[in-house]
Amino acid sequence: MVAKGDFLECWKWLYAKYSMEGEASDLMRWVVGGLWRISKCRNSLVFEKVDIEPLVAIQLLKQQWEEWMICDEAQVKPSSCGQQVRRPDPHGWIKPPFGTLKINCDGAWCSRAGIGGVGWVARDFVGIFNGAGGIGNIPCVSSIMVEAEAIRVALVACVERGFTSIQLETDSQVLVDMIHGRIQLEVVLDGILWDINYIEATI
Structure with a gap:
């Protein structure tokens, strides 16, 4: 009933x-x-x-x-083009609190071409799909830069779609440590991370 x-x-x-x-x-x-x-x-x-x-x-x-x-x-296989790839977390996807969307974002980078692509997906507390997107052909100088671009693109999409309560998840621990000031920030990422912090403050 x-x-x-x-x-x-x-x-x-x-x-x-x-x-x-x-x-x-x-x-x-x-x-x-x-x-x-x-x-x-x-x-x-x-x-x-x-x-x-x-x-x-x-x-x-x-x-x-x-x-x-x-x-x-499904397993994500390594690329032969120097891309940053992610394998599934052995503990599985961890759901966010009720009323919150989890935004998983990731980037892929080809070192030979200096080009990256990013993607994101939004799911609610039971894993129901709420949206996805991505952008390709982004000039990037490193894999960490394309991971930062992935976060920026995901946050912009959240603002455009009116998502107000979100958890953002990336597989780049180095980038997370930079954002939280635990390790020194790469100068080339300064503008991207400034955008990330500004957008986060508006959500």
């Missing part, structure tokens, strides 16, 4: 009910996937006049679950 009320209240009720379960993350994925599949079936009937059989809908949901598992287990 699902509590009455608007969608947000219903979602809060579901989270409160199942957040302490041992497999809470997987359970909430099933809930979200199931609701999404019901919505897809309803839209198919209303807009396309196609009635999806319940067993077919369940098979599609199972297929969707398998695709999620494949994505979770």
Whole structure:
């Protein structure tokens, strides 16, 4: 039985009910996937006049679950072009607090061409996708510079989309230490980090 009320209240009720379960993350994925599949079936009937059989809908949901598992287990392979790459955290993705979006950002750099590319993805406290973006062909002189650009691009996107409560995550510990003043800042990053600090203050 699902509590009455608007969608947000219903979602809060579901989270409160199942957040302490041992497999809470997987359970909430099933809930979200199931609701999404019901919505897809309803839209198919209303807009396309196609009635999806319940067993077919369940098979599609199972297929969707398998695709999620494949994505979770995927490994990022090193590049032969001197790129900075990231492998999955052995402890898995750590969810942010309720009402907060986690923004994971990363950069890739080709030392031979002096060109980098950046990307970011936003997910909520149960891992539901809330947006993504990226930019390529950015002139960069180092891998640490492209990691800084990744943070700047992600923060600009957060402002543009109206995200107000965020956690920003990068795989560059060196950059994190620079931002927090634990190690000396590279001069070439001064302008980028100034932008990062300014944008953070506006969110």
